[in-house]
Structures are given as C-alpha cells and as structure tokens.
Amino acid sequence: MKERFFSTLLTVQGWFGWLPPNVVSLFVLAVLGAAVAGVTGLILRRGLARVPGRRRSGSFIRTSAVSLRFPAQLAVASVAMIVTIPALEMSPRLAGPIAHLLAVCIVLSLGLSLGRSARLAASLYIEQIDAAGDNHEENILGRKHLTQVRLLQRIAGALIAVLTIGAALMTFEPVRQYGLSLLASAGAASIVVGFAARSVLTNLIAGAQIAVTQPIRMGDMIAFNGDWTWVEEINSTFVVLRAWDKRRRIIPLSYFLDNPFENWTYNSAELIGAVYLYLDFLAPVERIRKKLEGIVEACPDWNGKDFSVQVGDANDRTIMIRITAGARTAVRSWDLRCAIREQIIVWIRDNCPEAFPQARFSAHASTQDYPHCVQLTDGPQGAPVHP
Template sequence: MRGTFFSSLSDIRPWFGWMPPTLGSLLILFVIGTLASTISGFIINRVLTRIPGRRSGSLIRTAAVALRHPAQIAITSTLMIFAIPALDLPVSLAGSLAHLFAVILVLAFGLGLMKSARIGATSYISHLDASADDREEDILGRKHLTQVRLLQRMAEIIIGVLTIGAALMTFDPVRQYGLSLLASAGAASIIVGFAARSVLTNLIAGAQIAVTQPIRMGDMIAFNGDWTWVEEINSTYVVLRCWDKRRRIVPVSYFLDNPFENWTYNSAELIGAVYLYLDFMAPMDMIRVRLAEIVEACPEWNGKDFSVQVADASDRTIMIRITAGARTAVRSWDLRCAIREGIVSWIRQNCPEAFPQTRFSAHASEGGEPPWDYDYSSPALPRIESRPPRW
C-alpha cells in the first residue's frame, strides 16, 4: 500500500514540472493535506454522525463530533509524513517538515485522548442523572459522580503532561536534558518536590477524596457557619456554593486536614429542633396536641421523627424543644419555620398568657401601710378574639 502511495505521487509530480521542484513539492504536500482533511471530515460528518441507535449510536455520534478535529489533524499529519520522502524536497527542509508534522500528530493524539476521557465521563454521568430520582437522596449516585469527575480531571492532567513531554522529547536538546535529569533523578525529584509541594499535595488529596470520599458532589457542608453545597470538585480545589449563591474556593487538602460537618454523608435526612420560651402557666397538653397537628400537616415532615419536651426551666420561663425530621436539610429548615410560625400564631390567638411574663410582688412596710397609695399593678391580659377587630 505504501508503494502504491509512492507511485501515485511519482505520477503526480510531472504535473507540476513547470514549477521549481521545491515549490512544486510543497504545493503537492498542501493538496494532499487539504484532500485528506476534507475527505476525513466528510466521512465523519456524513457517516459516523448519522449512525442510528439510542444508546450505542448516541455515544458514537457524540464521539464523532467531539473527535472530528483531532482525527482530521492526525490523518492529515500521517499522510503528509508518508508523502515527504517521495517528494523532491531538500534534506533539511524535509526533516524539518517531518518533525513538525510528528509533533502535530503527537499533540492531536493527546487531545483525542483527553476528549475521549471527557466523553466517557459525560456519558456515565448522564446515565446516572437519568436513573436518579432525587439527587439529594441518591448517595450512591453522588459517590459515583465524585469518583468519575475526579478521575476524569486527573486523567486529563496526566494525558496533557505526557503529551507535552512526548512532543518536547522529539527535540534533541530537550531529549538530552531529559536523559541527564533521569541520570540525576534523586536531586531532580527533591527540587521538583519542593517547588510543586502545594500542587502535589492537592493532587494527592484529590486522589484520596476520590477513594475515601469524605465529601461528594452535591453534599451539604457546614463551612464556617454557612450552609454550603459541594458544587464542583477539581483536582486541586473544591467549589462550595453558599445558600445565598456565593462561592467559596477551598483547597482539596483542607478536607483531609481539618474537621468539618457533612450533613448528607450517609443520608440526607436531618432532624431539626425548634425552641420556644413560654411562661409557667402555658397549657402544655394543648400545645403538644396543636404541635402534632401542625407537624402532620407539613409536607416537609418525613413522618417518623417528632417530639415535644420541656427541655429546661429558668426562674422566669420554661424552654420547650420541638424536634421533627425531614428528608433533606433544606426541607428541615422550611419545616422548622412552619412549626415556629404556626405555634406562635396559635398561642397568640388561644392562650396568650403562655407567652413569657414579668411578675413582681409588693409587700406592706412594718407599720402595716402599703408602700404607695396608687395601684401600679397592670390589669389581667385579655384573650385575643378569633374574629377580626372592629376599627
């Protein structure tokens, strides 16, 4: 096949005999590259992108679109490398062109590998998204999502470094320098280790997080007093989205060196607590019954966890602790707000004397006379009618 290709070039060369040999050879090389790029692009667009099928066909179509340009560059560079020896080019120019196309071929191959890794990760993640009913409660899905994202980024970094290294090693000075570094690998590794200590620390931490997974994509993290969601895990840093849409950029190594709260580690369910400070005269039986009605009417309640207890008492008030479970932390917040609003409104309308009150007692002096003539005591607090007031 190679001989056929060379003989075809030999037959084409006389067509450009009216031009200088070097210029004619370059023109033939340009025509070969243009035809190779056009034909390969046509095949990819007309054939591979029209393969039927929902799953395997969709993957092939996606890969064909993403890998179209690297494939065209690789095919064109390969044909031009094969064509250079059959053309009438000076030795120095032929060597330079062959070296240039070899570097382009290596870069195109590396770019294709990086895009292939991204296509595989995206396909797997889309399959997870399609099979997940509730992303917040899908612990296994978020576990796989975290592993795939971290492995994808690490693979892209490794492929990029190896590709650039392979392209540079085609140059003689760089190759000699690389061999000298290998000869003194001990000193070089120490120097590189000190220079890239923070980068290597975060890369290794990213690999540890992919395996041990103290955090996952979509986890809710209590970070410096804020509610945050893990929005993105990169190879060296983590993006945390706050409840008010602020973003916190945190090094990956932070989550291995410092303690933190992960509210969705094993389950997204969370038990929230509401604290009420009431008077000693508060009718607890009525309040407990009403709280049960409020919680059962809330769609955020998980139907399992609920309790009402007098948790503490001071010299003026008692503290009521209401606990209720919800399926997620956000729903727990909404549930607690609904409980607090509902019970305060009910107490205001039905038993306002249950709110905290200030009491004092005045006694007569030793002579039997009251300390003052005017009665400073306030009248009893009236109940608020359920009907609207008349203005």
C-alpha cells in the first residue's frame, strides 16, 4: 500500500513536469494536507458530532468532536505531510525546514488539544453543578466545587501553554543548547527568575492555596472596605469583586491570604440582621413586640427561625429597642430589615404616637427673687402647666 501511494505521488508529479520539482512538491504537499484536513473535519462533523442520545456520554462525544476538530485536523494533516515528504522530489534544503515546521505544528496541536480538553471537562462539570443547585446563593457545596474547578482549570491551562511553547522551542537546535546551558547554571537562574517574577509566582501559589483551602468562593458575599461585594470571578492571579452598585474591584489573590476580611457566606448564606428603634419611655413595648412578630412572620424574606425583640439600651431621653431577624441570604436580610422599619414606623405613628421621642424641659424660679413668676413644670405629656 505504501508503494502504491508513492507511485501515485510520482504520477501526479509527472503531470506537472513542466514546473520546477520543488514547486510541484509544495503544491502536492499543500493539496494533500488540505484534503486530509477536510476528510478529518468531515468525519468529526458528520460522524462524532451527530452521535444520537441525550445522555452524558453522547453529549460529551458531540461537544468533544466540535471543540477538538481544529487541532485534530492540524495534527492529522501535519502527520500525513511528514510521511509524504520522502516520496516527493524535494531538495533536502527545503524538505528539512518544512518537516521541522510540521513537527512544530504537531506539538502545538497537541498542546491546543490538551488545553481545550481541560476547558471542556471543566465546563461540563460546571454545567452539572449549575443543574444540581436550585439556589445559587445557598448552594455552598456547589460554589465550592465551582471555585476549585475554575481555578484548577486556569492553572492547568497556564501550565499546558508553558509546556507546549517550551516543547516547540526545544525542537530548535540553538534553543535546545541554550536550555542545556541554563540547566548548568540553574541555581543563579532560579534566583534571578524568582526575584523578577516574585509577584506573579506569589499570586499563582496563592491561587493554588485558595483552590484547596477556599477562604473565598465564586458568588461569596464579602464586606470589602465598607461595601457589599460579590466574588464575580477568580482568575489565576487576581479576583474580581462586584459591588452592589455594579462597580468592579480587582484584588490580587495574595490579599486574601495576607489580610483579614469578612466572608458572609463562608459556611452558610443565612444572615441575622438587626433593626434599632429609639423610642420614648412611654412606648408600649409589649404591643410593639406583638406587632413586630406579625410583621416578621408575614414577610417572605424571613427564614422562620431567628427573631427577637429586646430593650437593648436606655439613656436620659430614650430607650433603644433592638429587633433581630434572620434571612436566607444577605440581600434578603437587607430587604427584611427595610420592611420591618417601614411597617413598624407606620404602625407606631397611627396607633401610639406618644412612643416617638419627646423633648422635655423643666424651668424653676425662686418666688423671693421673682415675685411675679411661678414655678413651671411639664405635664404628663410634656406640655407646660400655666397658672
């Protein structure tokens, strides 16, 4: 079969005998590579990409065929052209560089295939996590796996890119000799590279630590510099925090290992919020407590577990009533607290306005010094008493 293939190539070259041999060889090589690449793409597109079935295996095969089609075409066509070069009438000065270029294409196609495979596997796993989690904010385990998969996928992609480029460069003789000379002075080179790329290496190592220990996860709510922020993206060297007003903050990964911060969704998304009311001493605490129970129980944001009403403080003018109520997420906790404030203020205004803080004063004067003045004191509701 090999001899028949070579004889066919020679016959095709004979059809273009009026052209220089190198030109004919390059033309035949290009046509052969294009044909092999087209056939490979046709097989992947018409065959594997149309595998029937909705199960996980069928979906994985179809997605893999679409994602890996280009690197597969490049690798198969390069191999076919390398095998064909000895059968062509091509000068050694031209055949050597072309074979070298095709070998580099094979290395790059393999690296591209590995990178796309890692990204494809991560995407399929993330889809399963999203399908399994009903509530993204409360699905702590799902967000944990999501953070690990994305960080590891980015680290794997960076390593594959470095190794692929290094393998491609090592096919060149001058670069290979330079690499061997670097190995001889590895100690000094490692020190220089370490100082030059200290920040990059620090964040890469911090990314690996965060993937394992997970002080933050995708979707976590973090109190950062007095703002509510959500972890929108975790890259290999930095984290994107989205504030409540859509601002984005870019923070190095090493910050979350070197500085303390508040993670409001570390073990659970539930949060207990507090509302403070400053009322007069005449406020009917028991009536207010019963009304607050009805307000909280009727609110859909309440988690049904945490609730209390207590007189937390008092001074010479007012008392402070603290209302605590739990919600399933921090955002719902904010909405719950706003609803409590709005409804209880309206109820106090309509039913017991004397509960609002009042200003009292008392003026005393001596009748001996001021015979025309009498002592003035407050009435029970703070109104002055006149003679």
